[in-house]
Amino acid sequence: MYINVIGAGLAGCEAAMQIASRGIEVHLYEMKPAKKSPAHKSDMFGELVCSNSLKAMRLESAAGLLKEEMRRLNSFLMKCADKCQVPAGGALAVDRNLFSAYVTDGIKNNPNIKIYSDEVTEIPSDAITVIATGPLTSDALAETIKQRFGDSLSFFDAAAPIVTSESIDRDFSFCASRYDRGGEDDYINCPMDKEEYLRFYNALVNAERAPLHDFDVNNPKVYEGCMPVEVMAQRGENTLRFGPMKPVGLVNPKTGHRPWAVLQLRKENSSGSMYNLVGFQTNLKFPEQKRVFSLIPALHKADFVRYGVMHRNTFLNSPKVLNADFSTKENKKLFFAGQITGVEGYMESAASGIIAGINACRVLEDKQTLIFPRQTMLGALSDYISDSSVKKFQPMGANFGVLPELENRPRDKRERGAAYSERAINTMERFISDNNIEV
Missing domain, CATH: 2.40.30 (Elongation Factor Tu (Ef-tu); domain 3)
Structure with missing residues (x-):
């Protein structure tokens, strides 16, 4: 038995490594190097097409909290980022070429991952599948997704010189x-x-x-x-x-x-x-x-x-399409991950790949999928992209505004961030333990 992962960007690589680390075979499809989107230049996996910054490292920041939660879940990409960090004040920035090289080597050297250099134009039905083709999904697959789910949205993205x-x-x-x-x-x-x-x-x-x-x-x-x-x-x-x-x-x-x-x-x-x-x-x-x-x-x-x-970037109208475990409402064996789901940002995309990978494994093993607690940044973002009450859906990055309010909310911004983070990390640790998540 195996699980399909389509796309070897940040979300796809995280999903593939989460699945492979649990001893399950992964069929990873990536259309590069034969075909690239207008924004992609490298043949390597995990390419950073925009900034080389992964945002703030401070734990009392929303971006820092997200990265810490990812570390607690054995994030593959966080390990890669730590190896090629460049100075950037309070931010985690990386040498983009080294980063992609570490990602590519890790994926290619994993014995549980089989790589297929093919463009996928139809949604597979042969196995549990994670679609992580990103906001630059090829036209053919994007049209297939649009025909199946409708309400596909697009917006413009730009990179700096x-x-x-x-x-x-x-x-x-x-x-x-x-x-x-x-x-x-x-x-x-x-x-x-x-x-x-x-x-x-x-x-x-x-x-x-x-x-x-x-x-x-x-x-x-x-x-x-x-x-x-x-x-x-x-x-x-x-x-x-x-x-x-x-x-x-x-x-x-x-x-x-x-x-x-x-x-x-x-x-x-x-x-x-x-x-x-x-x-x-x-x-x-x-x-x-x-x-x-x-x-x-x-x-x-x-x-x-x-x-x-x-x-051009394309993303789903996720509140109509996805559950909080990143599976589709119409088929629990089909998952989406990354910016195509409406999470905005490098690490947010990668984090969604972690959740989709974990839950794809649980479906294969006939286990209940996991919904992360809203007190965690991962859980709050998952809740946002699947919240059917959201009528005008727009991408969302990590921020403390998506978390439930604190009972005793400090006035000082830094203290407030520290309190949100402490609650989130404690909640995540309990959640990992209670659900026997392999990390």
Whole structure:
């Protein structure tokens, strides 16, 4: 007996390893390298197509709590991330190529996983199946899913450019983490005064954008979490200064003052030879990206090794389609995992793969599937994507707002986060023990 897993992205790899670790054979289908989506470049598994940051590590943060819960469940990807971490202040960022290499090696060297380099266009009926094809599901399979379940939704996603370290003008930049969190060289900060910012802003909002090809150009749904910087800027002159270019928590040591606006650059790889423009996802034409972003003083000589791109993302209307165990309402032997379910973010996607993998095994063994407690971040996200009362479903990432309220809610934000996390971890530990979950 075996279980199918379709897609070798973050969710698919987590699901496959959870299943394989329980001694069950996995048939893992991945269309790369023969075929790639517009956003994928690498032949390796677990490719990070957007940022190389896996968000905050602090346990009192929602993102940090999610990662800790994943560790308690023997997350394969957390082990890979720990091996190739690069400095990023309070965030967990990785060398993306090393990360994918570790993921690929782990999957390929597992004797319980058989890899098929094929594009799946129909939903298999031969065995229990986990579909983890992500927000960039191939057109043929996406059409099959749409015909079967209906209400398929789409939105736009965008990736940020990457520049070489040596091309950043250090005379116009300084190294520091916001509020001095993390190492002082985790971020390169590119400050701007008011005049420089307004020159950049006006160029940005008037710059020429790339054609969207097969996208719905007349009514694009841009998801807030990955909004192109030029779209965000159109909301107002100061929007970026309260968003990705906010100067709070930073003082330019060369002037002794807080800048008017700041672009932060984060290490893209462990050697520090490349940096990405934090929060600068974009769909500007490549020459326009070079022209506009070079108006930032520290980037006036920047060498762009990758320009930003924009691509279509597809996800289910999960409250109508999925249960909280990530199985479909119509067939308990068919599971979905990853961003196609409406969980938003790298680790959120991977975490859903853990749950789908565990529950696929339990179905094979004729056991009751597990619904994680809402007091945990995993349980809260599972509850959100399956909540039939949600009428206008949109992707959701880890945040404390999805958790049940605390009985004695601290006023201090950090204390409140710590309290949520303590309750969640204690609940998760009891849940793992009570249900004899193999970790």
